[in-house]
Amino acid sequence: MSGDESSGQRMTARSSVARVGRRISLLSLTQVLAVAEHLNFRHAAEALGMSQSSLSTRIRNLEEEIGIIVFERRHRGVRLTEAGRAFVAEIAAGLGQIDHAVTEGPVEEAVPAVIGDHVDIALVVGDPRAPQCHSRLLWSEPLVLMLGESHRLAGRDEIFWRDLDGETFLIRHGGAGPLVRDHAVRRMAEHGITLHFRRVDVERDTLMQMVAHGEGVTFSGTSLKASVSEGLIWRRIADDDEPVRLYALWSPQNRSKTLRDLLALAGKTRARYRPEDRCEP
DSSP states (O other): OOHHHHHHHHHHHHHTTTTOOSOOOHHHHHHHHHHHHHSOHHHHHHHHTSOHHHHHHHHHHHHHHHTSOOEEEETTEEEEOHHHHHHHHHHHHHHHHHHHHBOOOOGGGHHHHHHTTSOSBEEEESOOOOTTSEEEEEEEEOEEEEEETTSTTTTOSOBOGGGGTTOEEEEESSTTHHHHHHHHHHHHHHHTOOOEEEEEOSOHHHHHHHHHTTSOBEEEEGGGGGGOOTTEEEEOBTTOOOOEEEEEEEOTTOOOHHHHHHHHHHHHHHHHSOTTOOOOO
């Protein structure tokens, strides 16, 4: 490798994180770490319970989004580029803090759990309305409705909440599932409609396949709508332009280092990304 090439790689590695201009999903970061661990797309895909082609596409889309090449593809696997090593090191540290600091549970249990010092931090959707706790906005993004191509509403350019009366929403147990459900429940009460919720313990890719096969509908963040797979379409809900907001909630008495590190990471992340990204029809 020439001196110029080596210098260029070092520059790319140092600037890789600074060039990230959009929010990256936790799922995408987890997928990057899996490939970095196995250094093989097939083995990583098996560990994640998804297809190799889907994982490869997701990683390539992520690389295009953040503007760096994370993995160098080879005939018998992959290896991390210098920029990729810097990127993976940062997200591994961040996810490590999240694993230790965050406990998932029903929203109605969040405030008592925080005040009772049972968890370091709680994630709640919408205004937490908890003056006895500290809170910080972590994430804000409009939602789009995901439907199968043969769904009765697929031919419409705009869909309103009243059109969803009687629909079945497929919601994952983990990930953003509980947050999405809370948002839909509030809208159901506001618009006087009935929604049916079906909780499924599957990966996001499997959930989207279920939607494509007509088993129900679901929500997705606008940042993921560009990766819609075959058999799916997305539609904006015309009378719901309010983004879903995710807040961190913690006790003022909590002085743990884990909490401080996580909040510092959240502050850097929020400054780096644009939570005000809007959904274009």
